[in-house]
Amino acid sequence: MHDSTKILGGKTALITAAASGMGRAGARLFAAHGAHVILADVNAAGAKNVADEILGEGGSAEAHGVDLRDQTELDSFITAVRSGHDVIDVLHNHAGITGPRELEFDAANWNECMTLNAWVPAYLTQQLLPLLRNSAAASVIFTASTAGVRGVAGLPVYSATKGAVIQFMKSLSLLLAPEGIRANAICPGGTDTAGMRAAFQEGAVDASLSAIATTIPLGRVGQPEDIATVALFLASDASKYMTGTVIPVDGGATV
Template identity: 35%
Template sequence: MTARFAGRTVIVTGAASGIGRAAAQLFAQDGARVVCADVSEEVAATAAAIGEAASPLRVDAGHEADVVRMVDHAIAWTGRLDVMVANAGISGGLATIFDTDVALFTEVLRVNLLGPFLAIKHAAPRVAEAGGGAIVLTASVAGLRSGAGSPAYSASKAGVINLAQVAAQQLSGSNVRVNAICPGLTETGMTRPTFDYAREVGKADRLGRLNPLRRGGQPEELAEVVTFLASDAASYVNGQAIVVDGGLSSSHPITRQEYGKTTV
């Protein structure tokens, strides 16, 4: 089977853990050379696990000079850039609107929304120069409606969805596609404390119980969708927000009848 990304160069931000790490590994398995970027020093472990097809880089995805350096690094390393995955993000905690200070709200927007904006701004021209390719942004089901994240996180992810749509339009004629994924509850570096705590207290079965699959997602499941959107198989998919949440967002909240049981 031909490797989908043979001869192509990919940047993945947030590659130190979770969806970013899984995506970087899958791109490399499919023939890509991958710049593994993250603010955490753990990104070196991701690159080491991949081998010669990976180049680790410490960057702050919400800092413009770092994003420029990251794109320049990819070009200097391989001479081209074909795919940009803007995946880095932070949660912002669980505070309400009234308990969230401006500094926290601003920081969440800086990383989660300014980061993808900068990725598009500086990566898209280089992807276009290579003949076209793809940009994939990590949004969230929290960006679709309330109930899945803090106010700052939810607002930032709603912005990412709209940014994908706007960018797809403004890149008309460039052969650069821009899409977003909207994960539901997934076991990542950001959510690991929740998963670990649930296991410790014997309540792991309650994670993801509100979606029809009755479980949380794994990073590899999201990585499959990221790489699909970046591949030629998705050549006519553009400006979309693809939800990957086990069916959570397919319904308004209800009291569900258990499978195989009769309601009296």
Template identity: 35%
Template sequence: MRLAGKAALITGAGSGIGRATAELFAREGARVAVADISPESGEVVVESIREDGGDAIFVQADVSNAGAVAKMVEATAQAYGRLDILFNNAGIPMGFTPIEEVDDEFFDRVMAINVRSVHLGCKHAVPQMKAQGGGVILNTASTAGIRPRPGLSAYAASKGAVIAMTKALALELAPFKIRVVSINPVATDTPMLPGFFGQMDPAEARARFIASVPMGRLNRPEDIAHAAVYLASDAAEMVTGTAFEIDGGRDI
């Protein structure tokens, strides 16, 4: 088991990429705090991990809220006595929208949920990681932050910010043996995917996404979960600051 004895906190773990990662982390021996804004979906994931013989707790949090994030980190550290892995993964999508029509409130919301959340998660987890002598922070960004598509300006900006924050923190935290890595998935088959389609016909939008991926398919949530296990494990001891693409070649 590659994560035996480790305590992990995963945001947006009630669905999609976060859920697949929470379940795989637990199978790899980690104790997992499943954090989500939705108690319904989060509790289902906790149940599924426990039924599989794993150890999980649910922590409700809106990751854009400073007080909630502080409590989320505290609840995990209290339950497990430490925090080895923080996976800042919760986020929201953006449907294809020309810049003239992008709502200012939506822009602020995307930045709050996709970027402020990462800032808050790191800010509150780092003291615990420093105190225990190290840790790993994974941040879900996107291919949109590396090779943006038209009509996704606010989303691409949010994910570009996550990639830059990751690199800055990797340098800042290396002396404390805390690694920070961004994970950059191409379009992934989760409940979020239709959120990117905008006014496009869903079947046509799917086909267009697939056609842009050299490997010829969308990501499955498990593709990201497998990468996250490696990146969070001691085998990746020299990997930090990396923008880790899981994209079937899309970013080339």
């Protein structure tokens, strides 16, 4: 049963890449505030673990193992969501990968990065639009990146995909505004997740995080919960007059 007294009570929220990091934090926070959460992740066991955590705390959740980069799996997942739900109130397109560094791209890794970071959120939104239209106050949230609004020398492909996400979101927000469906993007800065830690050399994680913190005006690297709380705001009626916005959550780094 949904608890209608909570911020997201009675709402159904779908979050991609929900097994760890920012996605996990968002899923747990959405559930704590009353949402039924649909978790999707390539790590099926991880997604189930998060769903079990939510259920163990009295929340409502279901887990789907799906490689969103695989069109067949993506379509099967969409079919499952459509068959299991009449309404999606919140679609949080969070999944993404860093992709190739500098100019080390080829057709395969370029397309993989563009597929997961740009095609998947656009396609999911398109295909789940009928369910979003059944909501009284639908919110589509895209996880972009500060790399989508400023250049990052080491990650030109990633930056290109996140710039694409932002422009898709802005156009979508204009397209759907007459229907009352909102679309906004969160741009995380450096955030302490397993994915970020994996990018550093073994034994140099703490030093690397400390070095990044010195470039951030607030003096620390972000935590997954910092991103999740902004996602909760965008999912809720507290942001009901916001659409088409790009919100940096980066400790002031882009300032």
